[in-house]
Structure formats: C-alpha cells, structure tokens
Amino acid sequence: MKKYKGYLIDLDGTVYRGNEVIPEAIPFVKQLAEKNIPYVFVTNNSTKSTREVAEKLNGLGILANHKQVVTSSMATAKYLQDQSVKTCYCIGQSGLKNPIKEYGIQLTDSTDADAVVVGLDKDITYDKLAKACIAIRKGAQFISTNRDHAIPTEDGMGPGNGAFTALIQTSTQQAPVFIGKPDTVIMKEALDVLGLRREDVVMVGDNYQTDIQSGIHAGVDTLFVSTGVTSTEELATFEEQPTYIIENLSEWTFE
Amino acid sequence: MKKYKGYLIDLDGTVYRGNEVIPEAIPFVKQLAEKNIPYVFVTNNSTKSTREVAEKLNGLGILANHKQVVTSSMATAKYLQDQSVKTCYCIGQSGLKNPIKEYGIQLTDSTDADAVVVGLDKDITYDKLAKACIAIRKGAQFISTNRDHAIPTEDGMGPGNGAFTALIQTSTQQAPVFIGKPDTVIMKEALDVLGLRREDVVMVGDNYQTDIQSGIHAGVDTLFVSTGVTSTEELATFEEQPTYIIENLSEWTFE
Known part of the structure; x- marks a missing residue:
C-alpha cells in the first residue's frame, strides 16, 4: 500500500448517507488530521456552500473547515475565472x-x-x-x-x-x-487546493461511475468503499478496477 | 415519372410558410382534387386539431377537409389505441x-x-x-x-x-x-387513411431531415421541393437522395 501525501474524499455514501454519518469515517478523518495529512472533500453537490458543507460535517463529528471542501459550484466558478x-x-x-x-x-x-x-x-x-x-x-x-x-x-x-x-x-x-465527477475539472481544482501532484494523492469514494471514474480520468489512484451506491458485485463487472477495494474505512491503514 | 395513386403532403415549407400560402401549392392541390387522386397532409404539429389545420388550409385557398389531415397528435392517439x-x-x-x-x-x-x-x-x-x-x-x-x-x-x-x-x-x-416524421408511425397512419400501399404513393416535402427521411424510412418515394427548410445546396450533401427534386410544385406534372 502506497503512502499518500494527500486524500480526496467523496461525501455521500463515503462519509455520510443523507443525514447520517457512516461511523467508520469519523476515526479515518481523525487520523488524517492527527497525522497532518492534507485532505479535501470533493462533492458534486451544487446547492450548498462550502461553509454549509463544513458545518454539516462538523455536526456529524467529522473534522473539516470550509477550505477543505470543493463543491462542483465552487469548481465551476473557478473554471469560469480561469x-x-x-x-x-x-x-x-x-x-x-x-x-x-x-x-x-x-x-x-x-x-x-x-x-x-x-x-x-x-x-x-x-x-x-x-x-x-x-x-x-x-x-x-x-x-x-x-x-x-x-x-x-x-x-x-x-x-x-x-x-x-x-x-x-x-x-x-x-x-x-x-465540471463535476467523473470529469476532471473538479479534480484539478481539488489538487490545487491540496497543493499536491496527482501521483501523490488517492481518491476515496463509493460510486464507481463518479468517484472511481474521476480518479481514473484524472490519473489519481482510487480507494473504493462499499458503503454507498456501487455494490462489490456490480464493481466486479467493470473492466477498469479501483487501485484498492475495501468494505469500509476502518480497514484502511496509513503506514 | 411514375403515376402515383396517392399523395402524402407536408405543410410548413411545402404548402405554406407560417401564415402565408406558397402560391404554387394552390393549383397543385386543386389538380389532385379534380383528378380524384387521394391526398393527405402529414404534419408533425401536435398543438392543433385536424379540424383547425383544415380550416387554416381552406383560409389559404387549399382544398382540404379534416379527414385529409394527419397530425402527430392524432397518429399518437391511434398508436396508443393499437x-x-x-x-x-x-x-x-x-x-x-x-x-x-x-x-x-x-x-x-x-x-x-x-x-x-x-x-x-x-x-x-x-x-x-x-x-x-x-x-x-x-x-x-x-x-x-x-x-x-x-x-x-x-x-x-x-x-x-x-x-x-x-x-x-x-x-x-x-x-x-x-411517432412523427422522420419516423414511420405517422407514415403508416397516413397510408391507412389513404387506403393505399407504400409503393403507390409519393411523399412531398421541403425538409430533408423530416419529410424526405420519413419517406426513405417508410419505403415511400419522395418528391423534394426547395421552398422551405433544406436548400438545394444542402440537399446535394446527403448520401441518400429524394426520388424527385423540383424547385416548386408548379414543375410537377401528373401524367
């Protein structure tokens, strides 16, 4: 298992389901914070602000500030500016x-x-x-x-x-x-926020069509968790597989 | 030039443009009526009733009753019944x-x-x-x-x-x-109204993508007039050509 300098993390199906936290996500994010490994949350949600997303995460016990959130809206605005x-x-x-x-x-x-x-x-x-x-x-x-x-x-x-x-x-x-996943504009924006190169980070997500594909398209390694949209059975049917496949985030080790 | 037993005729760009009649259409339709050659008007319009279409045609000096009008709405209703x-x-x-x-x-x-x-x-x-x-x-x-x-x-x-x-x-x-042109459901319905087989009729229209294609798809001969959407130059770029190409309906003879 490669040691990554930074993490890109999906939200719905990976960190929470609707308004309920996925319990294994709490210690996972806590370890990232404690080890000073940079991470950003990457979401296709275009209706909430980055502050609203960070507040929701904090309310669920997940450490995050608004600068660690990249939404498709924000990535769109940045793209227009570029x-x-x-x-x-x-x-x-x-x-x-x-x-x-x-x-x-x-x-x-x-x-x-x-x-x-x-x-x-x-x-x-x-x-x-x-x-x-x-x-x-x-x-x-x-x-x-x-x-x-x-x-x-x-x-x-x-x-x-x-x-x-x-x-x-x-x-x-x-x-x-x-702009959003599985396309690469949002990924480029998230890498800019981390200040890291694509080969140094891993994309974590539950949805093959968006999260895993966005990693594949952007040349970023991928970590699949089966806590959301794509089942392990469905995952097996796709030709291009994620770099890592785990049941939930408690299985991941950082060394 | 083949002698056809019946005519399928497009409206906008062939018989009128918006609210103005295309003058050559008046004697063309008059001759069909005088020679007792059956004809129906075939339109993708789904907002007007067959009676409203016939009234508009009569107001423009075109002989038609509502039984000679096939709209995509009517063809849709008939298809649902079938x-x-x-x-x-x-x-x-x-x-x-x-x-x-x-x-x-x-x-x-x-x-x-x-x-x-x-x-x-x-x-x-x-x-x-x-x-x-x-x-x-x-x-x-x-x-x-x-x-x-x-x-x-x-x-x-x-x-x-x-x-x-x-x-x-x-x-x-x-x-x-x-249902509508260039698809064949509306054409099948129009042939049913005429009571004729596809090899005995010709489809008259100005729009390659809808009228001419509908004829090609339904196995019906086609007569293109350049009084509407598709120009003669654009027409020349398509691989499959209409059976006949004329400038306007005054060029057509029935013998």
Whole structure:
C-alpha cells in the first residue's frame, strides 16, 4: 500500500448517507488530521456552500473547515475565472450563483453572455431553457456542473442535471464542458487546493461511475468503499478496477 | 415519372410558410382534387386539431377537409389505441391531450400509467418531467410525438420536443418510440387513411431531415421541393437522395 501525501474524499455514501454519518469515517478523518495529512472533500453537490458543507460535517463529528471542501459550484466558478469569462447566464440555485458572483463573474439575463452555466434548478421553465439554448447558439461557452442523470425525489428518481444538460446539448448540437465527477475539472481544482501532484494523492469514494471514474480520468489512484451506491458485485463487472477495494474505512491503514 | 395513386403532403415549407400560402401549392392541390387522386397532409404539429389545420388550409385557398389531415397528435392517439394502452400520463397541450381522450385512452396523473406520451409543453415543470421519468422507470411505454430538436421562438431557436425527449431518455436510459416524421408511425397512419400501399404513393416535402427521411424510412418515394427548410445546396450533401427534386410544385406534372 502506497503512502499518500494527500486524500480526496467523496461525501455521500463515503462519509455520510443523507443525514447520517457512516461511523467508520469519523476515526479515518481523525487520523488524517492527527497525522497532518492534507485532505479535501470533493462533492458534486451544487446547492450548498462550502461553509454549509463544513458545518454539516462538523455536526456529524467529522473534522473539516470550509477550505477543505470543493463543491462542483465552487469548481465551476473557478473554471469560469480561469477561462476569463466576464458575463454568465446561469440556470441554477443560489448555491451555484453565489460562488460565481464571489469569483467576480457578472450574472446576466442576456443571451449575449460569454458563458452559459447549467446546474440543477427545480424551478426550471421553458423560457430559462430557451435562453440557454439561444445564448449557446450565439457562441456562449456551455458549461454544466455535472452529468448526474437522476436524483432521488419523494416519489422516485427524477431527472438530474445531466438530463437537463442533454436537453440543451440535443437542441443546440453543442457539447458542454462538465465540471463535476467523473470529469476532471473538479479534480484539478481539488489538487490545487491540496497543493499536491496527482501521483501523490488517492481518491476515496463509493460510486464507481463518479468517484472511481474521476480518479481514473484524472490519473489519481482510487480507494473504493462499499458503503454507498456501487455494490462489490456490480464493481466486479467493470473492466477498469479501483487501485484498492475495501468494505469500509476502518480497514484502511496509513503506514 | 411514375403515376402515383396517392399523395402524402407536408405543410410548413411545402404548402405554406407560417401564415402565408406558397402560391404554387394552390393549383397543385386543386389538380389532385379534380383528378380524384387521394391526398393527405402529414404534419408533425401536435398543438392543433385536424379540424383547425383544415380550416387554416381552406383560409389559404387549399382544398382540404379534416379527414385529409394527419397530425402527430392524432397518429399518437391511434398508436396508443393499437398498443391497447388504457391509461396515459401525458406532457403536452390540449392539441395532444384531446385526440388521446377521443381515442378512448384515459389521461392520468398517476405514475402507474401504461404509457407516457411526451409532446411540446411550454408550461413544462420539474414535477411533470419527474413524473414522466418515474412512470417510465416503473415500466410505462415511452412515446414521443416527434424528435424536432429546436423550434423558433421570439428570441431565437428554443428547445423542441426532441430535446425534452432526450432529457427523459438520458435520465431513464430508456429509448422512446417516436411517432412523427422522420419516423414511420405517422407514415403508416397516413397510408391507412389513404387506403393505399407504400409503393403507390409519393411523399412531398421541403425538409430533408423530416419529410424526405420519413419517406426513405417508410419505403415511400419522395418528391423534394426547395421552398422551405433544406436548400438545394444542402440537399446535394446527403448520401441518400429524394426520388424527385423540383424547385416548386408548379414543375410537377401528373401524367
């Protein structure tokens, strides 16, 4: 087992399930803190701020401050800044719009925006979608927070942000840049926060399609835990396997 | 030039443009009527009833009664009946919902529906889309009126029904049955109305991607007119060509 200088850690299914902590995560994170091994939490959630995520973690007994949280919203805002985007038409909630504003990008209702950002918006309307399509046809960059195709609702699995992104892609025939896992923009951002190179860190997660794939795509080693979405049986069906497979985080040793 | 026993005729770009008649269409249709050659108009429009379409045509000087109009809504309703669908969850406007009811299918808000029908709905909401996804995941048949990916709006090209269908397909990972052109369900229905076989009719239209493709897919000869969407230059780039290519309908002779 390689000794890693830093850890990238998924949240839902790895550290908690909904509002309940996964018990083995508490001593795992505590050891990282005690050994002064840098770690950041990497989440596709685009509705919560990094402070809100850190508060939730602290409430569950997990050591974290807001600088140790990378959300797809924050990674999106940073990406817009890196691309020198000045104005942005954004579909999404305040958890996405606030970071974009904080990174100095002007939100606009104009279809002449430099970029269109698409995040989950349960108050979606035809006009919002049409505006996004028209701006992209006029040449705006097309950016999507993540490709999740379904999310839980009270009655069953409703469409996720990746489904709305597919709508706009089908209509405009333009492919977006995706920010969140399994894509690499969010991983690059998380490595920047750690200040480490990809070969020195490991990505920890429960979801093969997002967490493990994001590590594979970014050239980062991966540690799979079967406490969440992907079962060990399902995992075995994939050609490219994680670097390490464990039942839960109590099995991991740091030496 | 083959002598056809019947004609399938597109509307927008072939007979009219928006609210203006294409002048050459008037004598063309008049000759069909005088020669007692059966014809039906075949449109992907799912918002208007067959009576409304016939009224519009008459107002423009085109001879037509409502039995000579096949809309994607009517073809959808007929398809549901053929599939023995009893209950249907429908996204769409009254132009789609009314024919479905008239064909004896019960519209429901329940996700236990036998079928989900998706047509253009400018009052779309997250909840409507979620309900469609959930019903399809529970096993409902997934039917879409047409795959048009963009439609004109006041400010530019907004998403068409094919884009909303792609959203649901991406989220549920289930492929729909498409009714409208270039798919063949609407063509089968139009042939039934004419009471003729596919080798005895010709499909007349201006749009390569919908009209000409629908003929090709259904094994029906095609007559292209360059009075609408597809230019003669663009037409030349496609591998599979129409049976006949003319500038406008005045060039066509019936002997």
